[in-house]
Amino acid sequence: MSWMGLLRRTLSSERRAIIVYLINTAMLLLIFNLMMDEVSVVYPLSVSLTILIIYLGVKTYALFRFEDGLAEAKEVADFQEDADHEKDKLVFHAIRAIHTDYLDKLVAMNEKLDGRNSLFSHFIHNMKSSLAVIELASHKRSDEVLADIASENEKLKTNMEQLLNLLRLDEFTNDYVPERADLLEIVQAVINDKRRSFIYSSVYPKVKGQSAYVYTDRKWCSFILDQIVTNAIKYSPQGRSVYFEIVQEEDVGLTSVRVRDEGEGIDPEDLPRVFELFYTGKNGRSHKQATGIGLAMVRHTAKRLGHEVSLTSKLGEGTCVTISFLSKLKAY
Structure with a gap:
């Protein structure tokens, strides 16, 4: 100097x-x-x-x-603040606040990148496994082999769709269109999209409630419901039902949709961790298709939308997932 x-x-x-x-x-x-x-x-x-x-x-x-x-x-962020004048102190306080904010954002970004790398590794591993099965099956010709190829193809499509949704989450602001939407209409549309899964699994959807308008993004709300319904069908025995109930709480300005299945339920020890990424719990050990991704993405997407997601379950009786929406525009 x-x-x-x-x-x-x-x-x-x-x-x-x-x-x-x-x-x-x-x-x-x-x-x-x-x-x-x-x-x-x-x-x-x-x-x-x-x-x-x-x-x-x-x-x-x-x-x-x-x-x-x-x-x-x-x-360095942990610098020694040596100032006698108030103006100088204000400057150093501002710098310290900028450092703290920067480090917080850097940690959050690193955690996000680590999570994304884990997700991509998991998806790539699953897709490589499906491709290996298809390659082996292609050397044989039988109805059973064709069924295996079709099954693995569905897995590939599911993994690709989840990857695309994961990438879309980064552009959430640009891809987010909040509007006043009929929740009953969204539920019925999701059920219609999943009709083949319901039919093939011999599981029956039952809807209770009337039209209720909420403020949400139709596409992302449908994505959340789709993930929940997929789990409900996956863990439901044949001949059982999946119940959809729309509940309005006008006094607090909330509208909720509850999706309840009659499946095997979740062990109480696993309940606190069901929304953690890659956590499949005891049920995941008996279901090879369990990835521990669906509910994690549900929680993440719902948080971005400003919705609340909660889950209750009793072993041997089934699971109920509740999504709560704000039905008043002033909240947005």
Whole structure:
């Protein structure tokens, strides 16, 4: 750091104070000489300049400490705050807040990247397994082999769709269109899209409730319901039903849809972790198709939409997932 450059910066920053001081000195000299019989300039001028030099020296040193502290603050987040003036303290506090915010965002970004890498590794592994099965089956020709190929093809399509949805989550703001939508209509559309799965699994959807308007994004809301319904069908025995109930709580401005199955239920030990990524619990060990991804994406998407998701379950009786929507526009 150049001391001459530091002095120039001090003179530049203190120029107004110097001008005021010099004007004040000139006025004092004038008054002093008017009051005295003899004209004297050297002594009062020497005293005045001495005070000015001391003042500039103090200010130069203060600027040196401030710039030295700024240089340290650029390099490390845990810098030593050395400031005497309130303005300098405010600057250092602002820098510390920026550092903290930056580090928080950096940690969140790293966690997001780690999660994404894990997801992609998982999807790629699943797709490689499906391709290996298809390759082996292609050397044989039978109805059973064709069924295996069709099954693996469905797995590939499911994994690709989940990958696309995962990528879309990053562009959520650009792909998010909130609107007033009929929840009953969305539920019926999802059931219609899943009709083949219901038929092939011999599971029957039953809807209770009437039209209820909520504020949401139709596509992403359908995605959430689709994931929940997929799980409900997957874990339901043949001949059972999946119940859809729309409940309106006008006093608190909430509307909810409950999706309840009659499946095997979830072990109480697994309930606190059902929304964790890749967590499949005890049920996942008996179902090879369990990935531990669906409910994690449901929770993440619902949070972005501003909806609440909760889950209750009793072992041997079934599981109920509830999505709560705000039905008043002022919340958005």
